[in-house]
Amino acid sequence: MSAFSERRSKGKRSGIDFALAFSAPPSKKAKFQFRPLNLFKSFATASSSSSSRARDPFVAMGNALARLFGGIKASTSEVSSEKTLGFGQYKSLVVVGETSKPDARLVTRKGLDARSVVEKVPAYKRLYEETKRRDERLSSLNFELKLAEDEILGLRKTAHIIDVEDEEEEKNVNDLFCPLTEEDEEEVHSALYVGNDRHTILVTHESSNIEITKEIIRCLSPGGWLNDEVINLYLELLKERERRQPERFLKCHFFNTFFYKKLIGGKGGYDYKAVKRWTTQKKLGYSLIDCDKIFVPVHKGNHWCLAVINVKQKSFQYLDSLGGMDGLALQSLAKYLVDEAWDKNDVEMDTHLWKQETVSHPRQRNGYDCGMFMLKYIDFYSRGISLCFSQEDMEYFRKRTVKEILSLRAE
Numbered sequence: 001m002s003a004f005s006e007r008r009s010k011g012k013r014s015g016i017d018f019a020l021a022f023s024a025p026p027s028k029k030a031k032f033q034f035r036p037l038n039l040f041k042s043f044a045t046a047s048s049s050s051s052s053r054a055r056d057p058f059v060a061m062g063n064a065l066a067r068l069f070g071g072i073k074a075s076t077s078e079v080s081s082e083k084t085l086g087f088g089q090y091k092s093l094v095v096v097g098e099t100s101k102p103d104a105r106l107v108t109r110k111g112l113d114a115r116s117v118v119e120k121v122p123a124y125k126r127l128y129e130e131t132k133r134r135d136e137r138l139s140s141l142n143f144e145l146k147l148a149e150d151e152i153l154g155l156r157k158t159a160h161i162i163d164v165e166d167e168e169e170e171k172n173v174n175d176l177f178c179p180l181t182e183e184d185e186e187e188v189h190s191a192l193y194v195g196n197d198r199h200t201i202l203v204t205h206e207s208s209n210i211e212i213t214k215e216i217i218r219c220l221s222p223g224g225w226l227n228d229e230v231i232n233l234y235l236e237l238l239k240e241r242e243r244r245q246p247e248r249f250l251k252c253h254f255f256n257t258f259f260y261k262k263l264i265g266g267k268g269g270y271d272y273k274a275v276k277r278w279t280t281q282k283k284l285g286y287s288l289i290d291c292d293k294i295f296v297p298v299h300k301g302n303h304w305c306l307a308v309i310n311v312k313q314k315s316f317q318y319l320d321s322l323g324g325m326d327g328l329a330l331q332s333l334a335k336y337l338v339d340e341a342w343d344k345n346d347v348e349m350d351t352h353l354w355k356q357e358t359v360s361h362p363r364q365r366n367g368y369d370c371g372m373f374m375l376k377y378i379d380f381y382s383r384g385i386s387l388c389f390s391q392e393d394m395e396y397f398r399k400r401t402v403k404e405i406l407s408l409r410a411e
Contacts, residue, residue: 195214239252263333276343
């Protein structure tokens with residue numbers, strides 16, 4: 001009797017017709033054409049027709065799948081005295097085609113054998129380990145399990161804890177998480193939620209000629225997508241903060257949100273002439289190649305990312321709060337830096353040996369905080385400290401940004 005026939009006969013004896021779930025008796029190496037809905041109906045019918053004990057069709061389905069694909073056998077006494085695991089406990093088990101039966105036992109909710117208690121191994125992992133020895137087609141599952149576990153672990157480590165090496169760094173960290181006063185909270189609430197005249201101008205930044213109205217600043221309310229005006233004004237405030245206290249902050253240049261669009265807007269996806277006049281010595285008072293870091297906001301239609309040119313360490317970084325990567329953006333910026341050094345400083349710069357660094361950075365866990373994450377990447381890096389924040393800090397950072405914009409001063 002073939003393996004399929006034997007399994008089908010066992011199914012009939014238990015009131016389950018496996019023929020409903022498979023299109024035709026396949027050869028030993030052929031794959032089953034699996035029809036889970038029909039199989040579930042069969043289990044539901046079998047469970048409802050049982051005279052000895054009414055069972056949940058999910059429980060019956062889980063036990064039968066375990067026996068069918070794992071060669072698991074249970075005695076009549078075990079089934080009657082213990083409540084066995086349902087289908088949910090086996091849903092992570094992936095079976096492709098027909099496999100030989102491993103030597104395994106049915107795992108139950110209670111009455112676990114001593115070996116299982118000592119090892120404390122989840123049922124899906126133990127079944128997988130026993131099955132993969134006899135079927136090489138399941139080898140890819142190990143990678144998927146590891147990837148999922150690493151992702152979960154990464155979420156747990158989102159809030160980075162840094163070792164404070166000196167008093168200055170400790171002061172920087174404390175400043176970043178300084179609680180708002182009651183007066184600050186009231187001012188922020190008023191700006192975001194009080195009043196219906198959306199065109200009311202709250203502040204004007206004279207040097208950049210950026211006006212912030214009630215409508216514009218409300219992008220900083222929970223769930224809002226940050227706009228160009230808020231981002232660009234905040235970057236202006238970061239530059240002014242550096243000028244006030246150059247001993248506390250790295251020497252940085254903060255490009256606005258329109259720079260990268262101009263740079264890649266020409267034929268062939270690159271146009272240095274379009275941005276050539278943005279960085280003259282007269283405008284900046286310094287050269288880009290003298291900076292420690294250069295920050296470039298990158299807009300992806302509905303998502304904000306950040307490219308960083310680390311001049312001091314000769315590297316490029318790309319930070320995407322959703323975990324993406326854009327190598328073309330870094331290549332364009334490398335070419336830009338070469339052209340800029342030659343045009344402004346008569347320096348032949350070779351960036352071929354510069355590194356493209358992949359750095360661990362906090363990730364967003366929603367669909368609207370990308371702009372806030374980008375601003376905090378810049379804020380923290382311009383202080384020369386690690387990215388020691390997480391998704392849970394975004395509500396505070398939104399309020400803090402409102403307060404700093406209203407006072408036209410970044411702390």
